[in-house]
Amino acid sequence: MPNDKNVGPPQPLLVSILRQGPYLIASINTALDDSQLLRFQRDLIDQVGRDRARGVIIDVAALDVLDSFASCTLHNLAEMAGLRGATTVVVGINPDVAFATVRLGMHMDTLLTALDLDDGLALLDRLTGSRQHRPSVSGATNGASR
Amino acid sequence: MTDGNASEVGEVSGESAGETLLLPELVAHLRENRTQLRQEWASRIADTRLLSAMTNKEIFSEATSVYDNYVEVLETGSVEALQHYARDLSERIIPRGVETEEVVGIVLLLRDVLARSLFEKYREDFPLLNRILDAYEPAANRIANTVAVSFVEERERVIRQQQDAIRELSTPVLQVRERLLILPIIGMLDTQRARQVTEQLLRGIRTHRAKVVVVDITGVPDIDQAVANHLVNTVDASRLMGASVIVTGLSAEIAQTLVTIGVDLSKIITVGDLEGGIEEAERVLGFKVIRSDDAER
Amino acid sequence: MAARRGSTPGAIAAQLNRTRAKLRVEYLLAQAGITPPSDRCRPVLYALSMGDRRRQRDLDTAGHLLECDPCLRLSAELFDRRPQADNADESRVLVSVDADVVTARRKGREIAARAGFAATELTVIATAISEIARNIVKFAERGEVVIRVVTEEGRRGVTVVARDSGPGIADIAEALRDGFSTYHGLGLGLPGARRLMDEFDIVSEKGKGTTVTMAKWL
Numbered sequence: 313m314p315n316d317k318n319v320g321p322p323q324p325l326l327v328s329i330l331r332q333g334p335y336l337i338a339s340i341n342t343a344l345d346d347s348q349l350l351r352f353q354r355d356l357i358d359q360v361g362r363d364r365a366r367g368v369i370i371d372v373a374a375l376d377v378l379d380s381f382a383s384c385t386l387h388n389l390a391e392m393a394g395l396r397g398a399t400t401v402v403v404g405i406n407p408d409v410a411f412a413t414v415r416l417g418m419h420m421d422t423l424l425t426a427l428d429l430d431d432g433l434a435l436l437d438r439l440t441g442s443r444q445h446r447p448s449v450s451g452a453t454n455g456a457s458r
Numbered sequence: 459m460t461d462g463n464a465s466e467v468g469e470v471s472g473e474s475a476g477e478t479l480l481l482p483e484l485v486a487h488l489r490e491n492r493t494q495l496r497q498e499w500a501s502r503i504a505d506t507r508l509l510s511a512m513t514n515k516e517i518f519s520e521a522t523s524v525y526d527n528y529v530e531v532l533e534t535g536s537v538e539a540l541q542h543y544a545r546d547l548s549e550r551i552i553p554r555g556v557e558t559e560e561v562v563g564i565v566l567l568l569r570d571v572l573a574r575s576l577f578e579k580y581r582e583d584f585p586l587l588n589r590i591l592d593a594y595e596p597a598a599n600r601i602a603n604t605v606a607v608s609f610v611e612e613r614e615r616v617i618r619q620q621q622d623a624i625r626e627l628s629t630p631v632l633q634v635r636e637r638l639l640i641l642p643i644i645g646m647l648d649t650q651r652a653r654q655v656t657e658q659l660l661r662g663i664r665t666h667r668a669k670v671v672v673v674d675i676t677g678v679p680d681i682d683q684a685v686a687n688h689l690v691n692t693v694d695a696s697r698l699m700g701a702s703v704i705v706t707g708l709s710a711e712i713a714q715t716l717v718t719i720g721v722d723l724s725k726i727i728t729v730g731d732l733e734g735g736i737e738e739a740e741r742v743l744g745f746k747v748i749r750s751d752d753a754e755r
Numbered sequence: 756m757a758a759r760r761g762s763t764p765g766a767i768a769a770q771l772n773r774t775r776a777k778l779r780v781e782y783l784l785a786q787a788g789i790t791p792p793s794d795r796c797r798p799v800l801y802a803l804s805m806g807d808r809r810r811q812r813d814l815d816t817a818g819h820l821l822e823c824d825p826c827l828r829l830s831a832e833l834f835d836r837r838p839q840a841d842n843a844d845e846s847r848v849l850v851s852v853d854a855d856v857v858t859a860r861r862k863g864r865e866i867a868a869r870a871g872f873a874a875t876e877l878t879v880i881a882t883a884i885s886e887i888a889r890n891i892v893k894f895a896e897r898g899e900v901v902i903r904v905v906t907e908e909g910r911r912g913v914t915v916v917a918r919d920s921g922p923g924i925a926d927i928a929e930a931l932r933d934g935f936s937t938y939h940g941l942g943l944g945l946p947g948a949r950r951l952m953d954e955f956d957i958v959s960e961k962g963k964g965t966t967v968t969m970a971k972w973l
Contacts, residue, residue: 344857347853376857377878412875412879
């Protein structure tokens with residue numbers, strides 16, 4: 313699991329990436345700075361490749377803002393994941409962040425988004441033609457996403 | 459960080475260290491006579507019937523805090539703590555109906571009570587009394603000012619909050635079915651109200667897990683460009699939360715405004731009337747389609 | 756110390772302040788030879804010493820002082836040297852690495868909250884701060900972001916000043932041009948920040964540095 317591996321005191325888990333069938337669920341647990349975002353992007357793409365994931369959910373509920381860099385990173389992530397055969401859905405953008413991002417002028421037209429993990433997985437199912445998601449499963453996923 | 463506030467009091471009195479040396483003596487006098495002066499003040503408050511909304515016990519308790527804060531300002535030259543206290547006090551007493559004039563009134567009373575005690579103490583030495591007052595008066599005025607301003611600011615904050623609450627009540631978000639919200643907007647839509655609408659809409663999407671929101675603006679005659687922009691942003695923001703917005707009741711005027719600001723009307727789903735909008739929403743949600751295809755249920 | 760204990764400097768400082776506040780109470784009690792008559796006394800005295808208004812409210816310190824004379828006497832001394840509260844209406848953040856951008860926007864959010872901004876506006880302000888703070892990290896070695904509550908002509912708001920002595924921006928007009936229509940245009944984040952705030956001003960001199968000043972009003 314990606315972690316801040318720099319020398320120093322143990323950090324709380326910044327991000328967790330779990331596997332759920334053919335999908336990866338990546339939860340960002342706290343506000344990340346630019347280098348942490350880049351590391352996250354790299355780690356996630358690596359794992360998409362390793363696991364040959366068909367879909368990726370990125371839960372950004374814990375991000376305090378979605379500024380130009382974060383938006384860019386998410387878009388890049390989706391693009392790179394797409395090159396590796398995975399569809400990406402971003403979930404958990406909270407109301408204030410959504411509005412500020414739009415006001416900032418970030419046009420997220422090309423990014424797939426859903427309200428939360430449940431909806432995100434359902435969307436992935438529809439898009440990848442699978443029937444992976446059962447609503448009851450969402451309760452069993454790692455609590456780190458919230 | 460007091461930003462050298464201690465010297466500020468000295469500056470206000472416009473004199474040299476001579477004046478500021480008098481303050482510690484002043485402060486000591488006020489501390490020594492705390493019980494008696496506070497009592498005198500409390501009775502003056504009772505006489506003038508200020509703070510009628512509060513009980514005697516409460517008045518005494520607040521009087522103690524005000525007195526101590528007052529002396530602290532004189533001592534440290536910093537109104538920091540006093541500001542905190544004044545805001546805190548205001549937060550508590552405004553809902554009780556205490557008026558600005560009462561709060562300013564009691565602070566001025568305290569100023570007078572303390573001034574009199576200074577006259578009393580230094581009446582034998584007029585020049586010294588003058589110098590003491592030169593040090594005391596600017597500080598005392600600053601205190602009265604600080605309290606009044608804090609109270610008024612807090613009052614304004616409360617009023618703003620109440621206005622928000624009222625606005626919220628006038629723009630209800632209705633959940634009619636699973637994942638479907640309706641937001642009827644009636645009346646003039648200004649920037650303030652538009653902000654309110656946005657907040658309620660986006661929070662409503664989260665609370666009710668809405669996938670479609672039908673925003674009915676039949677009752678809105680016209681909007682300016684700023685509000686139009688705002689609404690377009692709201693639609694985009696809704697999309698980021700996984701919800702689509704159907705606008706119904708779009709008048710020709712508003713359509714024109716939207717086109718003027720460069721909105722691509724084909725990006726916004728619009729339907730003639732509310733009923734049609736709800737039908738469209740249900741269609742989008744798949745309610746009329748064979749259920750087994752729908753992965754949500 | 757913070758690093759050793761896996762905490763933040765802010766949390767450690769707060770803890771030290773609390774300990775200091777408690778010690779002062781104990782010292783005063785010992786000096787006056789007072790044994791607090793009830794269980795309520797110590798928590799009340801601690802809360803007074805820490806200057807923690809919320810706690811004071813929860814404990815109803817005022818009510819207790821009315822009933823408890825020893826505490827009342829001690830409270831006068833506690834007011835003598837209350838720890839200097841941080842200037843709550845201003846925050847200065849030094850920015851040189853990525854993590855500072857997050858700090859700057861967090862602090863900005865706190866200060867703006869004190870000014871009275873609603874949740875949505877707080878995020879807008881935080882986002883704007885993030886954009887301009889990032890410029891300092893990207894283009895200058897170090898700089899600072901100062902967020903301040905202001906009152907001007909009766910209206911209240913918040914100002915953000917981001918200053919650095921980096922290389923400066925050669926062509927400000929170009930930097931401000933709104934090429935932000937897609938996520939590809941990262942640019943300098945300036946047009947974005949300008950869009951988010953009510954007032955926006957930038958002064959930059961090549962080789963000297965850049966100062967961005969923004970404001971938002973309630």
